[in-house]
Amino acid sequence: MFGTTMSKKTLLNSKEIDIILHRLACQLIENHHNFENTVLIGIQPRGTFLAERLVAILENDYNIPKIEFGQLDITFYRDDFRRREAPLGANKTTINFIVEDKNVVFIDDVLFSGRSIRAALTAIQSFGRPADIELLVLIDRRFSRHLPIQPDYRGRQVDVINQERVTVNWKDKDGEDTVYIINN
Amino acid sequence: MSQLSVKHLIGIKHINEADINLIFETADHFKEVINRPIKKVPSLRDITIANLFFENSTRTKLSFELAEKRLSADIINFSASQSSVKKGETLIDTANNILSMKVDLIVMRHPNVGACDFLSKHVNARIVNAGDGTHEHPTQALLDSYSIREKLGSVTGKKVVIVGDILHSRVALSNIYALKLQGAEVKVCGPKTLIPKYIESLGVGVEYDIKKALEWCDVANVLRVQNERMAINYFPSTREYAQLFGINKPLLDSLSKKIVIMHPGPINRGVEITSEVANSDQSIILNQVENGVAVRMAVIYLLAEQIQR
Numbered sequence: 001m002f003g004t005t006m007s008k009k010t011l012l013n014s015k016e017i018d019i020i021l022h023r024l025a026c027q028l029i030e031n032h033h034n035f036e037n038t039v040l041i042g043i044q045p046r047g048t049f050l051a052e053r054l055v056a057i058l059e060n061d062y063n064i065p066k067i068e069f070g071q072l073d074i075t076f077y078r079d080d081f082r083r084r085e086a087p088l089g090a091n092k093t094t095i096n097f098i099v100e101d102k103n104v105v106f107i108d109d110v111l112f113s114g115r116s117i118r119a120a121l122t123a124i125q126s127f128g129r130p131a132d133i134e135l136l137v138l139i140d141r142r143f144s145r146h147l148p149i150q151p152d153y154r155g156r157q158v159d160v161i162n163q164e165r166v167t168v169n170w171k172d173k174d175g176e177d178t179v180y181i182i183n184n
Numbered sequence: 185m186s187q188l189s190v191k192h193l194i195g196i197k198h199i200n201e202a203d204i205n206l207i208f209e210t211a212d213h214f215k216e217v218i219n220r221p222i223k224k225v226p227s228l229r230d231i232t233i234a235n236l237f238f239e240n241s242t243r244t245k246l247s248f249e250l251a252e253k254r255l256s257a258d259i260i261n262f263s264a265s266q267s268s269v270k271k272g273e274t275l276i277d278t279a280n281n282i283l284s285m286k287v288d289l290i291v292m293r294h295p296n297v298g299a300c301d302f303l304s305k306h307v308n309a310r311i312v313n314a315g316d317g318t319h320e321h322p323t324q325a326l327l328d329s330y331s332i333r334e335k336l337g338s339v340t341g342k343k344v345v346i347v348g349d350i351l352h353s354r355v356a357l358s359n360i361y362a363l364k365l366q367g368a369e370v371k372v373c374g375p376k377t378l379i380p381k382y383i384e385s386l387g388v389g390v391e392y393d394i395k396k397a398l399e400w401c402d403v404a405n406v407l408r409v410q411n412e413r414m415a416i417n418y419f420p421s422t423r424e425y426a427q428l429f430g431i432n433k434p435l436l437d438s439l440s441k442k443i444v445i446m447h448p449g450p451i452n453r454g455v456e457i458t459s460e461v462a463n464s465d466q467s468i469i470l471n472q473v474e475n476g477v478a479v480r481m482a483v484i485y486l487l488a489e490q491i492q493r
Contacts, residue, residue, distance in 0.1 A: 076217065076225035076485075087187055087489050090213040098221065126222040 007183045011139075011166070012156060014177035020155040024136060025057045027153050028105065035067050037131070038103045043120050044073040044091035047108035049170040050138055054107065070095035072106075074119040100128030105153075109168040111137040114149035139166050139179060188486045192304045192311040195320035196361035204365060208330055210482035211475070218254060218477055228257040231488050234282045236292040237314070238264040238275075238299075243449050243473065244314050244324070248291050251480035257488075260287070275299060279307045288491050289484065292316075310487045318352050324448050325358035327479040329366060331472045332403055335444055340367040345397045347429060348407035348456050351378045351418075355407060355448045360386050373397040374429060377418040394429050398439055405446040406431060406457050422455055432458045442466055449473070 012020070032038040035058070042051030048071045058064045075090040106120055117135060124130065138155040144162065158181070160166060165182045169175070188203050217225055233252050237245055245261075252259045262282065279290065289310040292300055297317040304311040315321040329339050336342060344363050350356045350372045363370050364387055371389040372379060379390055391397040398404055409425060419425050431445070445457070445467040453459045462469060 073213070075213075076227045081227050082489060082491060082493050087486075090210065092213070093216055122226065126217075126220045126224070128221060 009181045009183075010178060011158065011181050012179040014171070017138075017155075017177040017179065020138070021053055021057055022061070024138075024153055024155060025054055025062060028054070028058070028136070029062060029064070031134075032103065032105075035064055037101075038105065039068040039070065039097065039099060040105050040107055041070050041072050041095070041120075041124065043106060043108040043116060044071055044075075044093070046110075046168065047106075049173055050109050050168075051107040052172075053170070054136075068097055068102075070097070072120055072123055074116055074123050077119040077123040079115060079119065095127050098128045099124060099130045101131045102128075104130040104133045106133060106135045108135070108137050110139045110141065110166050111135070111149075111151055111154075112141050112144050112166075114145045114147040117149050118147055138168060141166060187490065191487070191490060192300070192313075193322050193483055193487065194300050194304060194311065194313050196322045196325050196358045196365070197320070199322075199365075201365050204326065204329070204362065207326060207479065207482045207486065208333065210486060211330055211478040214254070214481040214485070215475070215478040218474075218481075224254050224256060226256045227485060228252070228255040228488050231255075231288045231491065232258045232260070232286060233289045233291060233484070234287045234309075235259060235261045235314075236279070236282070236290055236294075237262065238292070238294045239315070240265075241293055241314070243476075244293065244321075247473070247476040248312075248314060248323075248480055251477050251484060252291075254477065255481055255485060255488075257289075257484070260285070275303065276306050279303055279309075283307055283309055289488060291484075310491060312483060312487065315354050317354065318357075319354050320358045320361075321354040322358050322362075323476070323480050323483060324355050325362040326483070327472055327476040328355075328359055328405060328446060328448070329362050330479050331446065331468050331475050332368075332444070334471065334475065335468055336402065339363065341369075342403060343369045343371070343401045344403045344405060345371045345373050345391070345401040346405045346407065347373045347394065347397065347431070349378045349409050349418075350374055350383065350407070351380050352410045353407050355405075359405060360388055364388075371397060371400065375419045375425070394431070395435065395438075398431070398435065398443060401443055403444040403446060404431065405448075407448065408450060408452055409455060426455050430454075430456055430458065431461050433460045433464070436461060436464075436466065444468055446472060 040051055042048030055067050055069050071094045073091040073093045075088055134152040136153040137151045140151050140154040140157045142157055142159050167180045169178045171177045190198055291312045291314050293314040294316050297319040299316045300311050300313040313322055332339050346356050360370055371391050373391045447469045451462055
């Protein structure tokens with residue numbers, strides 16, 4: 001009846017993303033100073049691009065010397081194994097350090113139901129018992145949480161209805177820095 | 185992300201190259217998992233697996249059990265020597281009794297060819313063949329290829345010679361299927377009595393001279409002489425076998441290149457391979473054991489993924 005009307009709206013352009021990334025970097029410095037006891041963990045697959053960008057900004061623009069940074073894949077810790085129509089492929093986990101007594105910051109692009117972060121909280125235990133864990137996200141989708149999980153650092157909070165999708169594109173990966181809201 | 189094309193892993197004969205690649209990619213991730221401080225993931229916490237071993241096994245059974253535990257599955261173990269099989273119970277009855285306990289997946293080793301295939305048609309559970317008689321041992325072939333891929337970067341185009349008792353070996357048959365699927369060149373080498381007739385029809389070459397075979401290959405997969413499966417004497421003596429087909433250090437050193445040595449275990453040291461060779465830096469025998477756990481985790485994970493809730 002309605003045909004296929006896919007609409008695509010730009011939520012953030014590259015200039016806005018740049019400002020937000022610098023603000024998030026400054027907020028991290030406020031709480032973690034020289035990152036002596038802090039490790040940044042990008043959540044696979046898409047959180048790692050954001051984490052890489054933040055690490056680059058912290059190192060190049062704010063002269064933080066050496067930031068410990070890892071990538072965590074949560075596929076084997078998800079709560080929807082055998083409940084999805086199509087199986088999910090795993091991604092690489094690269095954590096070459098122990099997180100015991102460290103301040104861990106999880107980094108992901110979009111916070112939606114909170115289930116990925118729940119899985120990440122379990123997954124990180126395989127690498128030790130962190131002193132504390134914080135969450136940084138670029139986009140926080142309000143009113144869509146299934147679990148009591150909230151970010152400590154957020155780039156932009158948005159109200160998006162459930163049928164809509166938020167897609168984050170990165171310069172290094174997709175050719176441009178943009179955040180779209182897509183309505184299928 | 186794709187799925188396996190099969191519901192059971194009965195043999196390499198029934199799967200395709202895409203399946204092998206999927207299993208290897210998944211195994212890469214599990215290999216990283218089993219090298220973590222905590223080597224366990226919760227994926228299969230609501231899956232129950234029965235390990236039915238109607239024939240003796242140490243390595244394969246331990247490897248499967250460890251793989252299942254690393255995936256958080258619940259497991260029950262069964263070995264024929266301590267069971268009602270001795271009292272005359274049939275295979276289907278044994279399996280159905282175990283299935284009544286709500287088992288989702290069965291790992292089975294059986295002395296009879298085709299036992300796993302038979303079981304898969306009669307019981308409602310996923311079956312993984314852990315060796316059926318002299319037929320197939322698919323997970324061993326997968327971990328062998330995985331180990332070659334890890335050591336040499338790829339299996340495609342590599343020259344692999346399988347040495348020893350080809351006639352009684354399920355490892356040889358599964359390996360031939362797996363290696364050919366991935367585009368490797370395969371030769372078999374051993375005493376004429378232990379090479380099956382018409383083996384060339386599988387697309388493999390035959391070589392009776394161990395020196396020539398080793399000179400040709402990149403990888404030598406050395407099999408155990410399975411005395412327990414031999415009702416008659418296939419060669420005059422173990423000493424003669426060791427002299428004609430045994431691999432020792434002087435023989436390896438006389439080759440123009442360094443080849444990779446593999447063995448599925450258990451080793452008869454001093455017969456098919458000397459201790460010096462088994463312990464040398466050319467041998468990847470212990471890597472095979474470690475990779476076995478990762479590959480079996482991948483197989484079980486990918487089959488379990490298809491089980492309906």
